[in-house]
Amino acid sequence: MTPLKFKMTHDLLFKMLFVKYPDLLRKLVAVLLDISYDSITKFTIANPEIPPEMLGDKFCRLDINMVVNGQRVDLEVQVENEGNYPERSLFIWAKEYSTGISMGENYKNLPRTIVISILGFNQFADKEKYHHEFQCLEVTTHAPLTDKMALHFYELKKLPPLAENDKTNGKDLWLKLFRAETEEDLTAIEKLEVPEMSEALQAYRHVAASDEFKEKERMWAKARHDEAQALYNARQQGRSERDEHWQGVIAEVVAEKDAENADLRTQLEALRKQIGTI
Numbered sequence: 001m002t003p004l005k006f007k008m009t010h011d012l013l014f015k016m017l018f019v020k021y022p023d024l025l026r027k028l029v030a031v032l033l034d035i036s037y038d039s040i041t042k043f044t045i046a047n048p049e050i051p052p053e054m055l056g057d058k059f060c061r062l063d064i065n066m067v068v069n070g071q072r073v074d075l076e077v078q079v080e081n082e083g084n085y086p087e088r089s090l091f092i093w094a095k096e097y098s099t100g101i102s103m104g105e106n107y108k109n110l111p112r113t114i115v116i117s118i119l120g121f122n123q124f125a126d127k128e129k130y131h132h133e134f135q136c137l138e139v140t141t142h143a144p145l146t147d148k149m150a151l152h153f154y155e156l157k158k159l160p161p162l163a164e165n166d167k168t169n170g171k172d173l174w175l176k177l178f179r180a181e182t183e184e185d186l187t188a189i190e191k192l193e194v195p196e197m198s199e200a201l202q203a204y205r206h207v208a209a210s211d212e213f214k215e216k217e218r219m220w221a222k223a224r225h226d227e228a229q230a231l232y233n234a235r236q237q238g239r240s241e242r243d244e245h246w247q248g249v250i251a252e253v254v255a256e257k258d259a260e261n262a263d264l265r266t267q268l269e270a271l272r273k274q275i276g277t278i
Helices: 011-020 022-032 052-057 085-098 163-166 170-179 183-192 195-211 212-276
Strands: 042-046 064-068 071-078 113-119 131-134 149-153
Touching: 011 022, 011 064, 011 212, 022 064, 022 071, 022 170, 022 195, 071 085, 085 113, 085 131, 085 170, 113 212, 163 170, 170 183, 170 195, 183 195, 195 212
Parallel strands: 071 113, 113 149
Antiparallel strands: 042 064, 064 071, 131 149
């Protein structure tokens, strides 16, 4: 097996790929939202830029914000479980939703806002269900409070193995492309001869081999290395400061005990003298 140097879930590759090939992004969004490609009549990427300074920001998110038929859609991949992911997704939704209108504008103009998360880890207890959709519903009747909220989670680890019948399942094929870890995985998808997948693989290889990606990935990797080194140095400094602190505490305790012992010796000597005069 030949591991992929860069998987489809690589943040920078993911962002560059779909910004450079917006029609592929439109096709992906259509299958993930279970709508037809032709039904998307208005499609805009709201944050196509990747400013160089973002690559050095450890808090940056290389997600893709879109306007799809007037709806706000945020798409991101998250490989590692860093904890509290549902809360993070809700925060992203709230931020996108709350900025959907200008000050003074009527609340009815707030756009339907959707967050789509492709996860490289298992978030939910279901062992086989890899897609979960959440909306704002009444707890007993499940009547929707509003249609302006939706959170979608796709868990890659729960996908079944690639199969011949995936040729007719666009959603599973896209997700298995994101799950691919080896060149052999990509070859197996390619052998299905699905035009959309062939297009996506060609775009992936073109971006991964580009000088622009290599340079930005170098900056990205350096930023992560610098961040890790800074954290290591901070921990070492913290250990050194703790060691110095406890050495000082021990020295104070020893000095205090030495003083107490000296006082006791003085008292004992005085007592011996008193006994000697009796």
